[in-house]
Amino acid sequence: MAALHFEFVSPERVLFSGDVDQVDLxxxxxxxGILAGHAPLVTALRPGILTIINGGSREAVxxxxxxxxxxxxGLTVLADKAVxxxxxxxxxxxxxxxxxxxxxxDATDDAQRDKLAxxxxxxxxxxxxxxx
Numbered sequence: 001m002a003a004l005h006f007e008f009v010s011p012e013r014v015l016f017s018g019d020v021d022q023v024d025l026x027x028x029x030x031x032x033g034i035l036a037g038h039a040p041l042v043t044a045l046r047p048g049i050l051t052i053i054n055g056g057s058r059e060a061v062x063x064x065x066x067x068x069x070x071x072x073x074g075l076t077v078l079a080d081k082a083v084x085x086x087x088x089x090x091x092x093x094x095x096x097x098x099x100x101x102x103x104x105x106d107a108t109d110d111a112q113r114d115k116l117a118x119x120x121x122x123x124x125x126x127x128x129x130x131x132x
Contacts, residue, residue, distance in 0.1 A: 003021070004022065004023065006023055007076040011080070020054040025043070025077070034068075042070075044066075045067060047062075047063065048125065049061070050082070061082050062130070065080035093123065097124060100120040103116045
C-alpha cells in the first residue's frame with residue numbers, strides 16, 4: 001500500500017508528522033477514510049474520533065473541530081483541540097453537554113438556537129462514540 005504523508009497539528013504543537021497507511025476523519029459531512037492518492041478536498045471537522053492507521057496499529061484521537069486538507073503533498077489536519085482517546089475526560093464532556101442543553105433551552109433567537117442544537121448533537125455523537 002502506498003504511504004500517505006500526514007501532518008497533524010493543534011494550536012499547541014505538531015502532534016504527528018510522517019507517513020501512514022490511512023487516516024479516518026470525522027468530517028462535518030460524515031466520516032471519511034483518506035488513503036494515498038485521495039482526490040483533493042478541504043473539509044471542516046466535527047467533534048469526533050480521528051483514527052491513524054499504520055501497519056497493524058490504530059491510534060484513536062478525539063478532535064474537537066478544525067479542518068482537514070488533502071492535496072498533492074498528502075493530508076494536513078488542523079485540529080482546534082486534540083486529545084488521545086484514552087486521555088479524554090468524559091466527565092468534562094458530560095458537563096459540556098449539560099451546558100449546551102441549557103444554552104439551547106435559553107436561546108431566544110432561532111438561528112442561535114439552531115447553531116447551539118447542532119453543537120449539542122455533535123457533543124452527544126462524540127459521547128456515543130467514546131462509549132463504544
